[in-house]
Amino acid sequence: MSAKPEKTDKIDNIVGMLMEYERMTIDLMKKASDTPILDQYDLRPPYSKARLIKEEGQVKYQIIEVPLSDDEKAKLREIGELLVEELDVDVKKLGGNQNAAAYIRKMVDKIIKNYKIKVTPDGLDRIMYYITRDFVFFDKIDPMMSTSGTGNTSPYRPTSSSTPPKS
DSSP: OTHHHHHHHHHHHHHHHHHHHHHHHHHHHHHHHHSOEEEEEEEETTTEEEEEEEETTEEEEEEEEOOOOHHHHHHHHHHHHHHHHHOOSOGGGSSSHHHHHHHHHHHHHHHHHHTTOOOOHHHHHHHHHHHHHHHTSOGGGHHHHOOTTSSOOSSOOOOTTOOOOOO
């Protein structure tokens, strides 16, 4: 008979944790919705975008990149390691980023086939964003260097509907 109260205590504990998690989630969502977005634009659609926000009285430049599941992160790491092992050319010498990206894509397709890596088409697209970002472009700073072909590499991209933030 003593097992039942222990089970009840565990259930009460789980319910309490779920309620706390829900409260924290609501708080985070409220904070995110309370943060004024001054400007937002695509960098490498649909995988990355930039956002200018005002937080704690300061204008901040925020990069949002497509999230990966834990499984996709593991496959990205595996494919990236195999790509480093099998890459037989300096991608910077392939005559431009588009040629390099196409070459990397062929290499990744070959790796997936040869090592029998299972990945969904959508998952592969997300993984390829990170692989080309890291191998062809500017690695983790690539979103900051990209301004969707505007030629502007500053963290503020003026639009007709916005004005530069005041210092």
